[in-house]
Amino acid sequence: MAQALVDAKSQMGYCSICFHLSAEPVCDICKSNSRDLQTLCVVADSRDVIALEKTREYRGKYHVLGGLISPMEGIGPEQLNIGPLVHRVNQDNIQEAIIAISPSIEGDTTTLYVGQLLKPFTKVTRIAFGLPMGGDLEYADEVTLARALEGRRSLD
Numbered sequence: 046m047a048q049a050l051v052d053a054k055s056q057m058g059y060c061s062i063c064f065h066l067s068a069e070p071v072c073d074i075c076k077s078n079s080r081d082l083q084t085l086c087v088v089a090d091s092r093d094v095i096a097l098e099k100t101r102e103y104r105g106k107y108h109v110l111g112g113l114i115s116p117m118e119g120i121g122p123e124q125l126n127i128g129p130l131v132h133r134v135n136q137d138n139i140q141e142a143i144i145a146i147s148p149s150i151e152g153d154t155t156t157l158y159v160g161q162l163l164k165p166f167t168k169v170t171r172i173a174f175g176l177p178m179g180g181d182l183e184y185a186d187e188v189t190l191a192r193a194l195e196g197r198r199s200l201d
């Protein structure tokens with residue numbers, strides 16, 4: 046059992062573009078031509094991509110940060126996929142970056158940090174959570190998430 050888990054993990058890598066879990070160097074979402082190429086949804090981890098995909102509401106691309114900024118746990122911006130995100134937004138002429146990170150101290154710190162970096166290049170919005178503080182994206186039901194996406198607001 047433990048060995049099987051190790052094997053599954055070693056076959057699973059990350060998409061080289063969006064950092065979503067992927068067995069291929071580029072994931073299916075990044076490969077897709079039928080998605081909106083100029084909208085990018087920024088999430089903390091791959092589980093959030095899966096949760097948002099379930100809503101079927103979002104048709105843009107994603108960028109997975111791989112965690113949240115947490116001074117308490119010694120996680121700084123340089124340990125997350127933030128550099129590649131700024132590069133992507135710049136290079137791909139992204140029209141809107143939607144930050145979909147649930148509210149918490151770490152979540153808000155990360156949202157503000159990323160928002161400030163992206164603002165010179167694109168419109169930055171944050172999804173409107175009807176979730177309690179610390180409520181996780183992945184536990185939100187599809188309707189709540191779809192509404193949060195619809196009600197997104199400009200980050201100030």
Ligand SMILES: [Zn+2]
Nearest residue numbers: 060063072075
């Ligand atoms: Zn990808």
